[in-house]
Amino acid sequence: MMDKKVLMRVEHVSKTYQMGEVVVHALQDASFELYEGEFVVILGPSGSGKSTLLNILGGMDSPSKGNVFIQGQEITNYNDRQLTVYRRDKVGFVFQFYNLIANLTARENVELATEICKDALDIDHIMEEVGLGDRKDHFPSQMSGGEQQRVAIARAVAKNPLILLCDEPTGALDFQTGIMTLSLLHKINKQFHKTVVIITHNTPIGEMADRVIKMRSGRIVEIKENIHPLPPERIEW
Numbered sequence: 407m408m409d410k411k412v413l414m415r416v417e418h419v420s421k422t423y424q425m426g427e428v429v430v431h432a433l434q435d436a437s438f439e440l441y442e443g444e445f446v447v448i449l450g451p452s453g454s455g456k457s458t459l460l461n462i463l464g465g466m467d468s469p470s471k472g473n474v475f476i477q478g479q480e481i482t483n484y485n486d487r488q489l490t491v492y493r494r495d496k497v498g499f500v501f502q503f504y505n506l507i508a509n510l511t512a513r514e515n516v517e518l519a520t521e522i523c524k525d526a527l528d529i530d531h532i533m534e535e536v537g538l539g540d541r542k543d544h545f546p547s548q549m550s551g552g553e554q555q556r557v558a559i560a561r562a563v564a565k566n567p568l569i570l571l572c573d574e575p576t577g578a579l580d581f582q583t584g585i586m587t588l589s590l591l592h593k594i595n596k597q598f599h600k601t602v603v604i605i606t607h608n609t610p611i612g613e614m615a616d617r618v619i620k621m622r623s624g625r626i627v628e629i630k631e632n633i634h635p636l637p638p639e640r641i642e643w
């Protein structure tokens with residue numbers, strides 16, 4: 407990384423769930439920073455706390471302990487209204503199963519997301535950038551899984567967020583389409599200088615990241631920097 411400007415800081419964050427008599431430690435004492443323009447993969451097996459961490463980063467959940475900052479502002483102090491604005495304007499979400507609205511076209515899906523946020527980018531430009539310039543008027547059911555995921559990525563990017571949070575974005579796709587999706591996220595990361603965070607249990611995806619945060623049983627067990635991240639096209643699983 408040339409310029410390591412801190413975008414987010416996570417300090418001693420824990421999350422516990424009370425399940426009757428049992429306390430589940432979903433996340434224990436996580437601390438790390440995310441830099442501007444960085445590509446980060448959070449890697450870990452099922453149940454290791456990845457979604458819990460991503461939900462906290464995205465302001466969808468709050469920690470039981472610890473503090474989270476974005477650009478020096480503490481989001482763990484935000485009230486509900488401030489959290490709504492944070493999720494709406496600052497964070498782009500990409501999910502495993504796309505979560506598109508079935509009765510809206512690709513373009514309308516993107517448009518809807520941008521209508522509620524402040525600094526949205528030009529929709530048609532973004533649709534071109536994700537390779538859907540000629541598919542804008544298709545409905546989700548008329549598109550392949552990979553195309554639907556590209557709409558979801560366009561929707562997240564068009565908001566012009568500070569950070570893109572992606573939850574198993576290749577989880578529902580075959581290998582080839584998965585690689586194309588990762589290439590697109592890589593391009594968005596470089597071209598738009600957006601911080602991208604992917605959570606996955608798929609180890610090889612870590613090879614394309616600037617840094618890999620490894621989790622096990624609710625804890626960060628390793629943070630590894632890749633001096634030479636692999637181009638997504640060279641990843642295999």
Ligand SMILES: Nc1ncnc2c1ncn2[C@@H]1O[C@H](COP(=O)(O)OP(=O)(O)OP(=O)(O)O)[C@@H](O)[C@H]1O
Nearest residue numbers: 423430431432450451452453454455456457458459
């Ligand atoms: N709302 C909840 N109530 C109770 N326990 C929860 C809740 N959410 C998560 N957990 C527990 O916290 C732990 C971490 O879950 P989390 O979903 O963060 O893991 P994950 O790494 O994202 O797993 P997966 O890859 O399967 O989604 C698990 O033991 C899970 O059962």
